[in-house]
Amino acid sequence: MVFNDFRQIIDKVKTAEPKRIAVAGAHDAHSVEAALEAYRQKIAAPVFVGHESVINGILSQLGESGAGFTIVDSGDSSPGLKAVECVRDGTADFLMKGAIESKELLKPLVDKNNNLSTGRVMSGFALCEMPSYHKLIVNTDGGMNIAPDLETKKAILLNAVATMRAIGYEKPKVAVLCALETVNPKMPETVDAAELKRLNQAGEIEDCVVEGPISYDLAMSEQAAKEKGFDCPWCGDFDILLSPCLAAGNMLTKVWSINAGGRWAGLIVGAKVPVVLTSRSSSSEEKFLSIALASLVAGGMTGK
Numbered sequence: 001m002v003f004n005d006f007r008q009i010i011d012k013v014k015t016a017e018p019k020r021i022a023v024a025g026a027h028d029a030h031s032v033e034a035a036l037e038a039y040r041q042k043i044a045a046p047v048f049v050g051h052e053s054v055i056n057g058i059l060s061q062l063g064e065s066g067a068g069f070t071i072v073d074s075g076d077s078s079p080g081l082k083a084v085e086c087v088r089d090g091t092a093d094f095l096m097k098g099a100i101e102s103k104e105l106l107k108p109l110v111d112k113n114n115n116l117s118t119g120r121v122m123s124g125f126a127l128c129e130m131p132s133y134h135k136l137i138v139n140t141d142g143g144m145n146i147a148p149d150l151e152t153k154k155a156i157l158l159n160a161v162a163t164m165r166a167i168g169y170e171k172p173k174v175a176v177l178c179a180l181e182t183v184n185p186k187m188p189e190t191v192d193a194a195e196l197k198r199l200n201q202a203g204e205i206e207d208c209v210v211e212g213p214i215s216y217d218l219a220m221s222e223q224a225a226k227e228k229g230f231d232c233p234w235c236g237d238f239d240i241l242l243s244p245c246l247a248a249g250n251m252l253t254k255v256w257s258i259n260a261g262g263r264w265a266g267l268i269v270g271a272k273v274p275v276v277l278t279s280r281s282s283s284s285e286e287k288f289l290s291i292a293l294a295s296l297v298a299g300g301m302t303g304k
Contacts, residue, residue: 003136003167004134004135004136005129006129006263006289006292009167009265009293009296010041012167012168012296013292013295013299014041016299018295019044019294019295019299020044020046020091020092021038021046021092021094021096021276021291021294022072022086022087022091022092022095023035023046023048023050023083024050024079024097024104024105025080025098025099025100026046026048026049026050026058027050027051027054027055027058027079027098027099028099029061029062030282030284031097031287032046032058032062032098033284034285034287035287035291036059036062037288038288038291038295039069043292044292044295046069047072047083047086048066048069048071049074049079049082049098050072050073050074051073052071052073055071070091072086078100078104078108079100079104080097080100080105080106080108081104084105084108084109084116085108087116088116093273093298094273094275094276094295095109095274095275096290097275097276097278105275105277106122106268106275109271116271118272120158120159121144121155121159122144122270122271123140123155123156123269123270124140124141124142124143124269125140125141125159125163125268125269126140126143126253126265127264130256130261130262131261132260134237135239137239137240138160138164138239138240138241139243139256140157140159140241141243142246142249142250142251142252142253143250143277144246144268146247147246150196153176155270157174157205157210157242158205159269159270160174160240160242161174163269163274165207165300166299166300167297168300169239171208172207173208173209173234173239174212174241175211175212175238175240175241175242176211176213176214177193177212177213177214177215177216177241177242177248178193178212178213178215179215180215181215182213189244189245190213192244193213193244194213196210196242197212208240211234214230214232214235218232218235219238219241223236253266263285263289264286265293265294266278266286267290267293273298274293274301276294
């Protein structure tokens, strides 16, 4: 299965029972509005976590009554901890950060006592829709791991592949991005890229195909690859781009959004459940699309 746009993601989610989303710190209108839109479109059922009076006030401003939704009052506890406990105890299926610091949600998520950590590195997963590309494409990691070494890049790659497989991709194609397509010992990212490709060919990285080192133009354009004589059947048709560092990944996503007319959904992956961890400044649409993606991923993880 390949998704060409977010409408196909949304339509696919609607074919299953809506997943329950624990919104940690549901104290900002954008997060609550996105969760409400997901509820109206039968994509997710919100569980609002935080100070009940604040949540009721926001719902009222948006024309809704708190009586129609599940609200978990966090009291003196952290809304992040309470939201994680909702997932741990089976009253929610995945998480979303509201008006709290990221660490307030991620710290209890990785706490072994909550049994939601896989023990693997967690990483950012940005799925983008652009007019200039024929299908949705992933950029990873632009939000979690600053300067990943080879083992961390391998974990980021495996997280992205597992996430794509959870939404129906059988064997996603991965491009390990570098500034050029040859190995240069003075550029460690090219050495890492070649090793990731070797591990894939040796069967140590499964359920995907890996190409690298490869420059962005060759990864995204079959014509550019032909002109440079780069022999790879997946140029212009990759599903995942693995960025060499957080700075590169972060800039790539922003370029796609600001200059390429891109819309995107962002998750943190690598735990037992996906986490919607978009910026506080993200629009309601970005948060809504992220909820739709997370709901589909959560369904794939549970086999439902």
